[in-house]
Amino acid sequence: MSQKRLQFTTKLGVIATTVGSAVGLGNIWRFPYEAGEGGGGAFIVVYLLVIALIGIPVICAEFVLGRSSRRNIFGAFRHFSPKGKWHYVGYVGILASIMILSFYSVVAGWTMEYIYQSVSGGLDYGTAASFQGQFDEFSHGNWRPLMWTVAFLLCNLLILRRGVQKGVEKMSNIMMPILFVLLVVFCVNSLMMDKAGEGLQFLFNPDFSKVTPQVVIGAMGQAFFSLSIGLGTMMTYASYFSKKTDLRLSATITAVLDTFVAILAAVIIFPAVFSFGESPAQGPALVFEILPAIFSQLPGSAVWSVLFFVLLFIASLTSTISMSEVSIAFLIDEKKMSREKATWLNTGIAIFFGALCALSFGCLGDVKIFGLTIFGLFDYVTSNILLPVGGFFISLYAGWVLDKRIFNRELADGRRSFFAWLMRFCLRWVAPAAILIIFLSQIGVL
Ligand code: PHE
Numbered sequence: 001m002s003q004k005r006l007q008f009t010t011k012l013g014v015i016a017t018t019v020g021s022a023v024g025l026g027n028i029w030r031f032p033y034e035a036g037e038g039g040g041g042a043f044i045v046v047y048l049l050v051i052a053l054i055g056i057p058v059i060c061a062e063f064v065l066g067r068s069s070r071r072n073i074f075g076a077f078r079h080f081s082p083k084g085k086w087h088y089v090g091y092v093g094i095l096a097s098i099m100i101l102s103f104y105s106v107v108a109g110w111t112m113e114y115i116y117q118s119v120s121g122g123l124d125y126g127t128a129a130s131f132q133g134q135f136d137e138f139s140h141g142n143w144r145p146l147m148w149t150v151a152f153l154l155c156n157l158l159i160l161r162r163g164v165q166k167g168v169e170k171m172s173n174i175m176m177p178i179l180f181v182l183l184v185v186f187c188v189n190s191l192m193m194d195k196a197g198e199g200l201q202f203l204f205n206p207d208f209s210k211v212t213p214q215v216v217i218g219a220m221g222q223a224f225f226s227l228s229i230g231l232g233t234m235m236t237y238a239s240y241f242s243k244k245t246d247l248r249l250s251a252t253i254t255a256v257l258d259t260f261v262a263i264l265a266a267v268i269i270f271p272a273v274f275s276f277g278e279s280p281a282q283g284p285a286l287v288f289e290i291l292p293a294i295f296s297q298l299p300g301s302a303v304w305s306v307l308f309f310v311l312l313f314i315a316s317l318t319s320t321i322s323m324s325e326v327s328i329a330f331l332i333d334e335k336k337m338s339r340e341k342a343t344w345l346n347t348g349i350a351i352f353f354g355a356l357c358a359l360s361f362g363c364l365g366d367v368k369i370f371g372l373t374i375f376g377l378f379d380y381v382t383s384n385i386l387l388p389v390g391g392f393f394i395s396l397y398a399g400w401v402l403d404k405r406i407f408n409r410e411l412a413d414g415r416r417s418f419f420a421w422l423m424r425f426c427l428r429w430v431a432p433a434a435i436l437i438i439f440l441s442q443i444g445v446l
Contacts, residue, residue, distance in 0.1 A: 066238030073232025
């Protein structure tokens with residue numbers, strides 16, 4: 001089986017697919033709303049620290065484990081430690097991937113509604129208040145969000161059925177560069193708004209008195225979510241890399257570009273938030289309410305709006321494809337299922353839970369678990385608990401259990417390398433200790 005495994009074809013393909021997985025709603029929708037709720041600057045400082053000290057080492061660990069074993073997350077641990085219990089980490093990853101796919105598809109469905117509204121001329125570019133009303137009306141009505149969630153999952157299915165290589169690589173190659181350009185245009189536009197200074201102040205002037213355990217855990221969760229790590233996505237993708245792929249370079253480029261896009265999104269959103277007199281801490285609706293207001297400032301609003309939401313939709317697809325691949329690769333490799341069946345099973349489960357998440361903005365809004373809606377719970381549990389738990393064990397495994405020679409061979413062709421040493425050091429000590437301390441302080445033990 002291992003020889004026949006599909007491989008990404010080009011160097012650009014590798015970068016584009018890993019960046020395609022990392023860049024998505026996490027950067028453009030979730031980062032601004034988390035940063036807004038976490039107090040802006042303080043959140044961003046913690047976020048950057050987590051990316052550098054935990055994020056990049058964990059991407060490297062996933063790359064090493066995936067490429068050297070040529071297996072999915074469950075199979076990789078089984079391969080190296082057939083007798084141990086490490087493959088349970090695989091179950092955590094698979095659970096996280098299905099839960100993320102479920103609530104992520106709801107938000108991706110919102111982008112489809114916005115494409116539809118911009119094309120049909122239904123989107124109102126009036127005032128910030130009217131955008132809010134529009135979004136509330138749409139998300140509270142049950143049928144449309146439900147329909148778009150299912151529609152999105154079917155789009156995801158269509159691409160997944162064709163296999164990783166053809167679908168994903170092609171789309172990511174074309175879409176990523178256009179998205180960057182568009183974001184830069186919006187950024188310039190936002191920087192010219194009246195209260196741009198206030199927005200930048202909020203983002204880049206950290207008030208460290210705002211750093212609470214809650215903010216730290218939010219920043220850590222966001223970093224894991226945004227880099228697509230802790231659940232075996234990068235591991236599964238690395239199992240399709242060729243021996244020639246430079247893992248160090250791919251890991252660094254992925255982390256840098258992903259962070260760059262998140263910061264760019266925040267620089268687009270916050271000047272507008274302050275200029276339109278909105279509150280930064282509005283939660284998941286933030287971006288969907290502010291973006292139309294931003295487009296209203298540009299000539300040809302509807303054109304920008306369509307273009308942007310189409311790109312966001314594609315960015316979401318390249319991310320959901322990667323997370324779906326976690327469970328699909330598991331079902332194909334370990335359960336010997338056909339790709340067709342595995343893909344349908346993945347989609348079926350996600351439609352069920354996705355529907356619950358979609359309706360939790362409407363008729364299921366009163367169903368609260370630990371004070372959170374179903375959507376909120378899925379979002380919180382995956383990013384802030386499951387992914388860091390996965391990342392904790394992946395770090396320990398790559399740092400302490402995996403043969404050091406395999407680690408060095410994958411990361412540095414077996415040569416002496418400061419980078420490989422540093423990554424291993426972080427995986428042995430820094431990442432696990434940091435994750436543990438953050439968890440303990442969250443539950444009040446520290
Ligand atoms: N990183 C993706 C984003 O930012 C989301 C994602 C999470 C993708 C986990 C795969 C796995 O949108």
